[in-house]
Amino acid sequence: MGTIYDLAKKTGFSITTVSKALNNYKDVSDKTRAKILQAAAEMDYLPNAHAQSLSTKKSWAIGVMFSEANEVGMKHPFFNGIIESFRHATEEQGYDLIFASRNLRNRDMSYLEHFKHRAVDGIVVICSDRMDEQVQELMRSDIPIVVVDMDSANCSVVYSDNIEGARLAVNYLYELGHRKIAHIAGDETIDAGAARIKGYELAMQELDLPIRPGYLVNAGFFSVEEGKQAMERLLELDDQPTAVFVAGDQMAIGVIEAIHEHGLHVPNDISVIGYDDIEMIQYITPKLTTIRQDTDEIGEAAAELLLEQMTAKERLTERRVIPVRLVERASCAPVKQ
Structure with missing residues (x-):
């Protein structure tokens, strides 16, 4: 050597x-x-x-912080896909990733202190919890940073066009003849959840459709069980929806399970459309129609924004909104007349 x-x-x-x-x-x-x-x-x-x-004067290391209210972290296929794309793009430029341990809180050390101790050149935050004080501290620091899945005017951010995605979902169901369209939503404290609610409400207004009582259900933090519980509430209504737009694919799995357990059929009785396009929903019955988020493009955009800041050795503020698209499968059908 x-x-x-x-x-x-x-x-x-x-x-x-x-x-x-x-x-x-x-x-x-x-x-x-x-x-x-x-x-x-x-x-x-x-x-x-x-x-x-x-x-x-570089460590050739990038700090990675996950901040999610449900503490799923990389187990969620959406976040896993983003970080894999980000890792590939940054490793090509010679950088290693350092993942912050959740045990830092037990050691009385903040994520910012940890990353400064490790002398990272930049930080990527995969975030669905804007109320996290540690995220806010990182965003106020002078270290180059990019935040994924959250909007902010204080730092560079990358996220999907969630409002347009919700509009695509509602308009698709409308084109199939549905007029009684419910929304099983993610929590409004999460940027993605709030934006998809806004898109749903906007689309319903544009189509001159009323949001009937009980049709907008907060299902929390995007889990299968929370989706199932939310669908149970919709099935208790006297005026049941003919179609449901679900804010996350994992929730949609629970939604379909609840519908089947009530002796109903998807999509003949109720159409279901999800959001994310995670891999597993191609293998459930029926295969789920969904709004696809491009995790490759999100990860690559986050890497590009962070590498640009690290090269310039300064904080930059830029917003990248990544387009989404509808993926048709078998969980939606024309409304019964």
């Missing part, structure tokens, strides 16, 4: 050029970088991380 001096001698480039190529500086041509990386691979060259951080 050689040194950076050996690598410079082998390639014929200066130590500065070699260092820049290894650290992905933009002022090094692709041809030069490829030649240096090839030589590094042949020499089995591995830069010393501590020396590298001293010379570049």
Whole structure:
């Protein structure tokens, strides 16, 4: 295993050029970088991380914080998909991810203190809980940061177009002839939940449809069980809906289970449309029609915004709203006449 001096001698480039190529500086041509990386691979060259951080003033580490009211974290397929895309994009640029432990609270250390101790170059927050004081502290800090799944004017953010997604869902059901459309919502304290409620209400208003008593149900924090309980409440109504827009696919699984347990059929008796397009809903019966959030694009956009800030070594404020689209499967049908 050689040194950076050996690598410079082998390639014929200066130590500065070699260092820049290894650290992905933009002022090094692709041809030069490829030649240096090839030589590094042949020499089995591995830069010393501590020396590298001293010379570049960078730790080459990004802090990752999950903040969710239901503490599901990476177990939720939506968040898992985002962080996998983010990881791939940042690792390509030479960064490692450091995940903050939930046990920090027990050690009387905040996430901000932890990330400063680890000298991270930037932080990504996967957030559904805007009331989390630790998230607010991170957003007030001077460390480059991007927050995913929450809107804010105080830092760079990336989130799906939840209002438009809800409008797509309601309009799709309307086109199938449904007029009695209910919404099983995520909690309004969560940005995504509030935005999908707003989109539902806006679409119903645009279509001149009344939101009937009991048709807007708060199902909490997007779990299967909460979705099932919310659907039970709708099924108790004298004036039952013919279609239900559900704010999350996991909730929709519980919704379909409740409908079937009441001896009804999806979609012949009640149509159901979800939100997220997580992988498992392709394998339930019936396969779920849903609004697809592009986790790859969300993760890549978050990485791009954070890398831009870390390169500039300053906080930037930018909002990226990622489009959504309708995915038709088998859980919706024309209304019975």
